[in-house]
Amino acid sequence: MAASGQDVPATSAAARAPQGRPAALPPELQWTTRSQVAEGSAAWTYLTRERALSPAIVAAATQADVLREGPQGSAWFAHRDGDDRVTGIEMRGPSYRGFSADGSKSLFRLQLGREAPTRLAVTKAPIDAMSLAVLEGMRKDTLYVAAAGMGPGTIAALEQELKEMAKRPGTVLVAATGSDPAGHGYERPRTWPCSAPFRRAAARTGTMR
Numbered sequence: 001m002a003a004s005g006q007d008v009p010a011t012s013a014a015a016r017a018p019q020g021r022p023a024a025l026p027p028e029l030q031w032t033t034r035s036q037v038a039e040g041s042a043a044w045t046y047l048t049r050e051r052a053l054s055p056a057i058v059a060a061a062t063q064a065d066v067l068r069e070g071p072q073g074s075a076w077f078a079h080r081d082g083d084d085r086v087t088g089i090e091m092r093g094p095s096y097r098g099f100s101a102d103g104s105k106s107l108f109r110l111q112l113g114r115e116a117p118t119r120l121a122v123t124k125a126p127i128d129a130m131s132l133a134v135l136e137g138m139r140k141d142t143l144y145v146a147a148a149g150m151g152p153g154t155i156a157a158l159e160q161e162l163k164e165m166a167k168r169p170g171t172v173l174v175a176a177t178g179s180d181p182a183g184h185g186y187e188r189p190r191t192w193p194c195s196a197p198f199r200r201a202a203a204r205t206g207t208m209r
Helices: 027-032 042-050 055-063 126-135 152-165
Strands: 067-069 075-080 086-093 096-099 108-111 119-123 142-146 172-176 198-201
Touching (some): 027 086, 042 067, 075 108
Parallel strands (some): 119 172
Antiparallel strands (some): 067 075, 075 086
């Protein structure tokens, strides 16, 4: 999707909204109002300094158009459906987190390679997905996704991804979660129709076990 390259004007409703929260526009239109993240921008600084993400993964997510500059130093992460349409926007900033009010949760998807992935790595949040990608050396065979909850839209999106990937030889499903009750809730729900080998990424080291 092409970016407009322009932030919402200061007089707009989006600028008057609470920190990080966009105006009541369809998510796909909200997305186009925001500029891409650039080195030295407020979102770049938040992600690389406060969240300790590498500049390389921030640049890669920007190039993949799953990351945009939000208002007041926040970062916006796109949730897309199977047709690559933005269905909702997950927002994170130094003092704000939220989800676009008129959007629906699907999956944040980050693919760093050009070939069809044979490995699906599921995390809780977009920053977790980007962190795992860095820990694993930014693998080209992996689709990194963030679920942002296990609602119906997210489950349906995961099911679709798994069905498509199961057609490819050597497909592996990976869950990377925190070592707490909330994190354990993401460990291969019984509703996922997957016969692929399953691995869990260690919470602190990023190694496989």
